[in-house]
Amino acid sequence: MAKIYTKTGDQGKTGLIGGSRVSKGELRIEAYGTVDELNSWIGLLRDVSEQENRRAVLKSIQDKLFTLGAELANETALADQPIQDLEESDIDVLENLMDQMNLHLKDLRHFVLPGGHVHVSYAHLARTVCRRAERCAIRLHDEAGINFMIIKYLNRLSDFLFVLSRQIAAEQGVEEVKWKG
Incomplete structure (x- = not known):
């Protein structure tokens, strides 16, 4: 059985797709690490959902996030190169789901x-991590020129997670907590 640990990161460096080793503190690592964290929160949302259709939607989102994270980890990709499996239609899906809810x-x-x-x-935690991932992606775009579709998808996903939080509240029969400022 192969070991999961390689000890190559013990000095605070990690490898990118393309082969170079960089500090684990670099923005690119923070960006795809935050997307990974978001993917974990989406997984938790999927695990607690009793609706098979919602579970399938959330699994699809997780697949997109994994692709997106791989793109962020790829130092060789061009900013205008399309992301495999992430297209405008994926954003349309999120918008249609929000419209239905x-x-x-x-x-x-x-x-x-x-x-x-x-x-x-849980939905709000996923939403806030998604917003953080979006901010990281914007900073990385400004520094390194990543594909802007990543930012657009994360922006729409955070909107979706907000609407989903409202939908879950309605399904659970709980009143939304209003800010009284």
């Missing part, structure tokens, strides 16, 4: 605080 939700007339049910909170 919004048909059954009350109009939003207030700011919403995370909470009200543990599954709602």
Whole structure:
């Protein structure tokens, strides 16, 4: 059986797709590490969902995030090179899912605080990590010129996770926690 540990990262360096070794503190590593963290939160959301359709949607999102993370780890990719399996239609899917959920939700007339049910909170945690991943991707784009589709997908995914949090609250029969400022 192959060992999972290689000891090559013991000095604070890691390898990129393309072969170079860089500091684990570099922005590119932070960006794909944050996408990996997001993928874990999406996995938790999938695990607690009892709806098979939602589980399938979240699994599809996880697949896209893995592809996106690989692209961020690829130092040889050109900024305008299309990402395999990430297209404008993937953004359309998220928008259509949000539109479908919004048909059954009350109009939003207030700011919403995370909470009200543990599954709602999981969705908000995923949303906030997604926003952090988006900020990392924007900084990396500014520094290294990554494909802008990554940023667009993360932006729309965070919107999707917010609407999903509202949908979960409605399904659980809990009132959204309103910000009273």
